[in-house]
Amino acid sequence: MLGRIHSIETCGTVDGPGVRFVVFLQGCPLKCLYCHNPDSRAFQGGQEISAEDLFAKIWSYKSFFKSSGGGVTFSGGEPLLQAAFVAEMFEALQEVGIH
Ligand code: SF4
Numbered sequence: 812m813l814g815r816i817h818s819i820e821t822c823g824t825v826d827g828p829g830v831r832f833v834v835f836l837q838g839c840p841l842k843c844l845y846c847h848n849p850d851s852r853a854f855q856g857g858q859e860i861s862a863e864d865l866f867a868k869i870w871s872y873k874s875f876f877k878s879s880g881g882g883v884t885f886s887g888g889e890p891l892l893q894a895a896f897v898a899e900m901f902e903a904l905q906e907v908g909i910h
Contacts, residue, residue: 813859814896817851817888821872829881832869836888836897851888862899873909882910 815837823831835848837857846852869883876882883904890897904910 812862812896812899814862814893815857815859817857823884826884826886827882829879830875831881831884832872833884833886835886836890836893838892839887839889841889848888862896862903865900866903876909
């Protein structure tokens, strides 16, 4: 399955426990007054990526997760707009013990 992402932060420290691989998804229908990521709201743009390719990128950081108690955070944009893609990623990550 393909997802559309805005960007990736590989060593986030403020979006959950430990060192986080943060995936910012592209597209959000909301207009929060103090939007933290306004450039992620447009539905066009960003980059399409397959779940397999994103998993491979994440997997290369597994030692950071293990040593810090970290994992993966999906942000945006609005992750629920790509719920099937995010669910596929969560299932694959959970299978290998990455939260
Ligand atoms: S990207 Fe986040 S902060 Fe910005 S409008 Fe959407 S929900 Fe609000």
